[in-house]
Amino acid sequence: PTGVINACAVVRDYTSICPSYLSERVSSAVLENRAAFLTRSLSLANTNFNLVKEWMAANSESVSWVSPEGGVVCFPAYASPLASERLCSKLAEERGVLLVPGTCFDVEGRFRLGFGYDTEKLREGLSRLESFLRTL
Numbered sequence: 001p002t003g004v005i006n007a008c009a010v011v012r013d014y015t016s017i018c019p020s021y022l023s024e025r026v027s028s029a030v031l032e033n034r035a036a037f038l039t040r041s042l043s044l045a046n047t048n049f050n051l052v053k054e055w056m057a058a059n060s061e062s063v064s065w066v067s068p069e070g071g072v073v074c075f076p077a078y079a080s081p082l083a084s085e086r087l088c089s090k091l092a093e094e095r096g097v098l099l100v101p102g103t104c105f106d107v108e109g110r111f112r113l114g115f116g117y118d119t120e121k122l123r124e125g126l127s128r129l130e131s132f133l134r135t136l
Helices: 002-015 021-032 034-058 084-095 119-134
Strands: 111-114
Touching: 021 034, 034 119, 084 111, 084 119
Parallel strands: none
Antiparallel strands: none
16 A cells, blocks of 8 residues: 555646646636635625524524634534434435535534535525434
8 A cells, every 4th residue: 555655646746736827827817806706705605604504593403513703614513323424425315415524524423514605506405404304
């Protein structure tokens, strides 16, 4: 395994140490138009945060959380004895919703929920999560 790891490290050195030309051009375009990007991103983050906050309050018997002070990620606890890896696997298989199990962060009984994307997809995902949690 050590040989494979070392070979991967060498390949990584040549593929990801510095950004590609395309990445630099895209980054430059974003920076040149940062006001528009920031306005959109902050609006989306605020809208989705409020949606998650309302969902957490409505589902307080199944989940609990510490509201994030920034960013678009939270780490709720859930009220089920099901291991987080199993919970997230079943949720993905049965409802098509992807969450990161708490064990990826060395914490059981929680999952990572990101909410920095399309509001309607988030709304649908939360609805599926809610119905899934009711079956536990």
